[in-house]
Amino acid sequence: MTDGAASRAGHATNYLRDGAVSRTLSTTLELAAMAVGFAQARLHILDEHHQYVLAAYGDADSVGLVVDRESTTCRAVVDSAEPLVIADATTATADPALVTPLTAAGLRTYVGVPLFSREHTAIGTLCLTDTDPKAVSGSDVTLLQKYARVVEEQLELQRDRTRLPDDTGLDDVAAALARGEIQPWFQAIVDPSDGTVQGFEALSRWIHPLHGPLTPAHFLPAVRATDIMLDIDLDILRAAATALHGQASTVGDDVLLHVNIEGGHLHRPARLARLLDAVRDAALPSERLCVEIIESTVGDDDNTLSALEALRSNGVHVVVDDLGRGWSSLSRLVHWSIDGFKLDASLTSSLGSPAVDHLLRGLIEHGRANGLMVIAEGIETPQQRDALVELGCPEAQGFLFQRPGPVPTIPPTL
The missing domain is CATH 3.20.20.450 (EAL domain)
Incomplete structure (x- = not known):
């Protein structure tokens, strides 16, 4: 991993502290999924070695799951700091390493948009998936980017609440x-x-x-x-x-x-x-x-x-x-x-x-x-x-x- 990537991974750890996850995050994920007609939405944070599921909608059992970073689709979103759309994993021509995690989980459609830290580094994703193929438009991606900004604000508030002293004067x-x-x-x-x-x-x-x-x-x-x-x-x-x-x-x-x-x-x-x-x-x-x-x-x-x-x-x-x-x-x-x-x-x-x-x-x-x-x-x-x-x-x-x-x-x- 490059020095820049290591720095991004370090920033990501700021969002992984105990007590940092608010219930309102799952509500935001639910609204994002409903807005574009997806069955599932997750908030992923990626550090140097792992991907963490901080919150989820439609897949509550995945919250707290930790997997190897290199075995995920979301790593491509974090590494590029750009959205990624896979309309149908079963017919996609994308990198097999990115499609395989989806097909292995029985998923067909994937949309990931990057989440940025206050240090202006990509540290995670707002990730939507579905077991059925979906048509994903440019306006859908734009809308999800707006929801990502809301998630970022929530993460920042949580980060400060759990780390900053209350008596800064x-x-x-x-x-x-x-x-x-x-x-x-x-x-x-x-x-x-x-x-x-x-x-x-x-x-x-x-x-x-x-x-x-x-x-x-x-x-x-x-x-x-x-x-x-x-x-x-x-x-x-x-x-x-x-x-x-x-x-x-x-x-x-x-x-x-x-x-x-x-x-x-x-x-x-x-x-x-x-x-x-x-x-x-x-x-x-x-x-x-x-x-x-x-x-x-x-x-x-x-x-x-x-x-x-x-x-x-x-x-x-x-x-x-x-x-x-x-x-x-x-x-x-x-x-x-x-x-x-x-x-x-x-x-x-x-x-x-x-x-x-x-x-x-x-x-x-x-x-x-x-x-x-x-x-x-x-x-x-x-x-x-x-x-x-x-x-x-x-x-x-x-x-x-x-x-x-x-x-x-x-x-x-x-």
């Missing part, structure tokens, strides 16, 4: 920041029509020595109302700018760097001054920096409006983040001094429905007419991408194009 986060454990991870922002990279968003991750990369939901709530929040935002800005500058030969020297800034900083002149100093000292020119601000975290007071003007007068682009999540004031798109906005995944998840498409078309046309960036977040399927192209949305971001990683890289062309 301000001092823990401050110490992690001082040790350099809170670092930027990058996700590409692309033109959905051709995949051309327009920029990268820097997302904060706590590279925990015991638990691996932790998302902001695990550590930012403890510090959000403190100056440590500003320290984190500024450290991410500086480190991300340095990293993107260092990758210029790979990703180009003109793409934008998007960084998240807590809206509360804009209310306080001293914090704004530190932010502007960090902008001036960054490894990238300010014209390549784009500050993303969650609209619901700031008010319409004079300090906020002055802060937005100050950022833009220093060459920084300002984007309203998460437009469409919760309460939003569309008047701010008109009256605030901004350079663009991001359409939240709560809206883009329903792309293709007439009501949502009509709303998004209006927002996209507003952006085009006023020279604003419009970025659709949470894009996970080709159907969502195609809908965005049809609507003329200029930029998009999501797992379909790239999962976050520790280095800014050009995603493969879709």
